[in-house]
Amino acid sequence: MNLAWTVERDADVSLVRCRVHNDSAVPRRVRIESQLEGPVLPPRRAGVPEAGWDETGVTLRLKPDERRALGFAALAPPVDPPVAVVRSPAVDPDGCHSGIDSEAVDPDPETCSRSPGSVRDALRDLAEHRPPRAAIAADTDTGDADRRENEAGIRADGSDDGPDIRGDDCSAADLTNGDPGSANTDLESPSRAAIDEWFDAVEHRIGRAERVTDADLSTATDAVESAGGVDELAALDERVESDAERLRDLSDRAASLATRAEATDTPIEALERLS
Amino acid sequence: MILAVAGGKGGVGKTTLAYNVAAALDAVVIDADLGMADLPGGRGPDLHDVLAGGADPIEALRPGRVDIVPCGRTLAGARACDLAALEGAVTAIEQTHGIVVLDCPAGRRADAGVPLAIADACLLVVSPRAFALADAIRTRALARELDAGLVGCAINRITAEPPTAAIADALGAPASVVPADPRVGRSVSEERPVVDAAPESDAAVAIRELVGRMPK
Numbered sequence: 001m002n003l004a005w006t007v008e009r010d011a012d013v014s015l016v017r018c019r020v021h022n023d024s025a026v027p028r029r030v031r032i033e034s035q036l037e038g039p040v041l042p043p044r045r046a047g048v049p050e051a052g053w054d055e056t057g058v059t060l061r062l063k064p065d066e067r068r069a070l071g072f073a074a075l076a077p078p079v080d081p082p083v084a085v086v087r088s089p090a091v092d093p094d095g096c097h098s099g100i101d102s103e104a105v106d107p108d109p110e111t112c113s114r115s116p117g118s119v120r121d122a123l124r125d126l127a128e129h130r131p132p133r134a135a136i137a138a139d140t141d142t143g144d145a146d147r148r149e150n151e152a153g154i155r156a157d158g159s160d161d162g163p164d165i166r167g168d169d170c171s172a173a174d175l176t177n178g179d180p181g182s183a184n185t186d187l188e189s190p191s192r193a194a195i196d197e198w199f200d201a202v203e204h205r206i207g208r209a210e211r212v213t214d215a216d217l218s219t220a221t222d223a224v225e226s227a228g229g230v231d232e233l234a235a236l237d238e239r240v241e242s243d244a245e246r247l248r249d250l251s252d253r254a255a256s257l258a259t260r261a262e263a264t265d266t267p268i269e270a271l272e273r274l275s
Numbered sequence: 276m277i278l279a280v281a282g283g284k285g286g287v288g289k290t291t292l293a294y295n296v297a298a299a300l301d302a303v304v305i306d307a308d309l310g311m312a313d314l315p316g317g318r319g320p321d322l323h324d325v326l327a328g329g330a331d332p333i334e335a336l337r338p339g340r341v342d343i344v345p346c347g348r349t350l351a352g353a354r355a356c357d358l359a360a361l362e363g364a365v366t367a368i369e370q371t372h373g374i375v376v377l378d379c380p381a382g383r384r385a386d387a388g389v390p391l392a393i394a395d396a397c398l399l400v401v402s403p404r405a406f407a408l409a410d411a412i413r414t415r416a417l418a419r420e421l422d423a424g425l426v427g428c429a430i431n432r433i434t435a436e437p438p439t440a441a442i443a444d445a446l447g448a449p450a451s452v453v454p455a456d457p458r459v460g461r462s463v464s465e466e467r468p469v470v471d472a473a474p475e476s477d478a479a480v481a482i483r484e485l486v487g488r489m490p491k
Contacts, residue, residue: 046385047359118421119362122388129386130354131310 001030001088007078011221016082017071022062030088033057038076048124057083061091137242202243209240277365277375278302278489279394279423283410285381287402288431290314291463292453292482293378296398298341298468299486302374305344305365307390309353310380312346314463323347325364326356332364333371339466344368358389365393381410383417391423396490399428399446403437408445415446427488429453429481449488453481 005018014036022028033056034040042053052059053072060068212223212233227233278300280293290306290313297304306314306322317337320330322344337343347353369375377390391397397418401411411428418425425448430437432455443450453459456478459469470479 118392119359119389122392122421123358123385126383126385126388129309129358129384130356131350133354136351136354 001028001085003032003083003085005081005083007080007082008217009078010217011225012075014074014076014078014082015071016074016078017069018083019067019069020060020062020085021067022064022088024090025064026090027061027063028088029059029061029091031057031059031086032070032083033086034072034074035079035082035084036074036076037079038074041073041075043070043072046123046128048120051121051124057086133238133241137245202247205236205240205243209236276373276396276490277369277377277394278426279377279379279390279397279418280400281379281387281391281397281414281418281423282400282402282407283381283383283412283414284402284407285311287400287407288453288459289381289400290378291459292398292400292429292431293376294341294463295459295468295470295478295482296486297374297376299470299482300374300376300489302376303336303342303344303368303372304376304378305368306346307361307377307386308380309346309356309386310350312348314343314345314378315466316345316348317343321345321347321352322364323349323352323356326358326360327352328357328360332367336368336372340471341466341468342372358385361389362393365390383413387414388417388421391418392421394423396426397423398426398485399448401428401430401442401446401450403430403433403442408442412445424490426490427451427485429485451481451485453478 002021002023003018005016008015008017016034016036018032020030020032022030039055040053040057042049042058044050058070058072060070062068208223208227212220215223224230224233227236278296280289280296282289290308293304294314296302304314306312309323309326312321319337320335322335323346324330325332325335325344332344335344337345365375365377377394379390380387399411399415399418401408415425425446428442428446428448428450429452430439430442430450431453433452434455437452439450439452454477456469456473456476458472458476459478461467462469462472469476470482473479
């Protein structure tokens, strides 16, 4: 059994990477244990450690001449060697076909589940149940859009009546005539300030996300630290993704509105002759 | 005891059967279909809240002829659910109320697998059509992987004589035939199980037969 490894230490976390090679002519069950002073943080799926992993290491089954790469993190400082093959007995080749030897995996003593492991198996092995984020964004967006449309509909219905148009125009004209400056600020600046604020926030988020994009390990570690954890960064990633979507929608809408605006031509002179 | 009512396809009558079986067992029924809840909801916390850590499982229990733990209707709620919390929630209700029936979602994703992994036994609901049977066989395989013993299958909404023996053979469990009966269809929305509404009907007899196979 050949074992090679590298250890990297960054921000109080040791990342141990190893390659294991079964150089014998028989399948072997190999137990690889961490030599670091502290629990192993194994690779996880859906929050559940991969099969074969426990607090001290991993148990694998390797076919003859099979190579496998694996890695784990630990909070403890690195030691040399960081990992060791504890035992590697030969196993019956007709036994388990998967790479993981389920018999050798110790059941988690903390789980007082009636069916040890099977909930974890279901979580780890079956496809994700959560509806995609895009579906939820579409869901809420449609809701908002519907509401906006309804409001617009009410206004449009109102403005279909002649007198209402005049009423609206009059009130706007009154405001403008009375105190054009204040009317403008009252009507426009709060929303404009809100829009600017939103753009600033988006820009800030994108800037943060850019710092992590294609960053080397130490920059990324700094970014994780300053963000306050990987969870925060995941939330940021989610926000930036939805920002991108909204920005694209906005730019599409703005472009089509600009085209429509350019195409309009209010015949003021003709209208003046009418009145 | 925790009984999962599963079936490969949607629309074969899992919810209706789960509700009526729960009535016959005097059990609590939990709507575990996180993405497409069917059992009547209500005000107050639901299973989405429980699995998002926002409510106690007992708080979500809604008393009625059959006690129900309803499930939320939103996709965002379904996305926020932590399936790892389902076992604790179901066990808490089992401890206070005895028997729990889980109305499982269709498919083979984790939300269908975890209830099967929690359950002591499962009941498959099958539609007599060939394509539905293929899905039921896949769900049967999933239940076997996750150690949910199959106690029986219900061939649901029968109008013509189904190939009962062939279906029982394919699934490897005794099959009961639940005839199409509008009273069964209405039972969930009216909250009036068929074993009460029409105790002598063929459907009620079939449901009692299914319940008789449950492990004691």
